[in-house]
Amino acid sequence: MREAPTALVSLDALGASGVTVVNETPHGALAVGLSGGEPFAVSNRCRHLGGPLGKGHVADDGCLECPWHSARYDIVTGKMKRGPQGAFKPVAGVVKSTLGKRDLKTYPVEVRDGQIWLKG
Numbered sequence: 001m002r003e004a005p006t007a008l009v010s011l012d013a014l015g016a017s018g019v020t021v022v023n024e025t026p027h028g029a030l031a032v033g034l035s036g037g038e039p040f041a042v043s044n045r046c047r048h049l050g051g052p053l054g055k056g057h058v059a060d061d062g063c064l065e066c067p068w069h070s071a072r073y074d075i076v077t078g079k080m081k082r083g084p085q086g087a088f089k090p091v092a093g094v095v096k097s098t099l100g101k102r103d104l105k106t107y108p109v110e111v112r113d114g115q116i117w118l119k120g
């Protein structure tokens, strides 16, 4: 049976980061936002060390960047596009090729009436 659409977040509530955490969804906590004008919803936990992706930001390249070590994810495919940076940068490629194999889950969403909705 199809679930009814669920309102996730108002576009006005996204702020400059372009993304937020929505805890109460049928799929648990999701990172929900806009990238290039397109809505997205992905699992909230970074594949590196579990950083809360909804507290990150949408980067200039349209990827979702983790707030902890700046790994980046393609929000359409859920794939890690860049491994963690900072102290982890020397091993970013290894992290990306190992932990990055487990893509983020992506969920179908749409914008309607100024809100992002999870499709049923």
Ligand code: FES
Binding pocket: 046, 047, 048, 049, 050, 051, 066, 067, 068, 069, 070, 071, 083, 084, 085
């Ligand atoms: S926890 Fe996300 S990059 Fe490290």
